Amino acid sequence: DIVMTQSPDSLTVSLGERATINCKSSQNILYSSTNKNYLAWYQQKPGQPPKLLISWASTRESGVPDRFSGSGSGTDFTLTISSLQAEDVAVYYCQQYYSTLLTFGGGTKVEIK
């Protein structure tokens, strides 16, 4: 299975400051024939199912604020919240869909300082 490792486990950031979450896959998830990275990012708030934020490592879903951005390729990926807002307090997960056996990262909890 492809192992997804997120860091840090938790993050405390001041309002308006940048939050950066890392996700590393145990093997390459860039599909060479399409040049696409098979990586998604989700946001989950308490008592809710996950919400898809980003697919293909960097494609923001419709309606997702542009302060959220994804980057990276191959095995190393980053989710950045450029200016943290109160409503961004949540747990964030990465997920690879390169393999038919899907795997998620362990999650990163983002809180306000």
Place this chain on the structure above:
Amino acid sequence: QVQLVQSGAEVKKPGASVKVSCKASGYTFTSYDINWVRQAAGQGLEWMGWMSPDSGNTGYAQKFQGRVTMTRNTSISTAYMELSSLRSEDTAVYYCARGVEDSSGYYYKYFHHWGQGSLVTVSS
């Protein structure tokens, strides 16, 4: 709009089985695989497997092989996930989720649509 509506909370004893349902609406049920993901309290997301509502084909995470069965009833657009030989560690919220199809008709397993979750509690 696409909706996935799951069955309610269940309390089961160790060794029993549980069957969670996921009723789809707002799209053609047989066109998209249904995946199941679980989450223990305070823990991360764990993918369990997928089922094709069209063919009935399934694929399970190794951890759940032999204990999980995913089925469907196309006449009522409902998918099911049954987990047997329950133990306390299976206490979790279970989600169904649907993947995405692009404009070329290719299907991908990242999830824009999720059910609301079904809490399964295993306790003696």
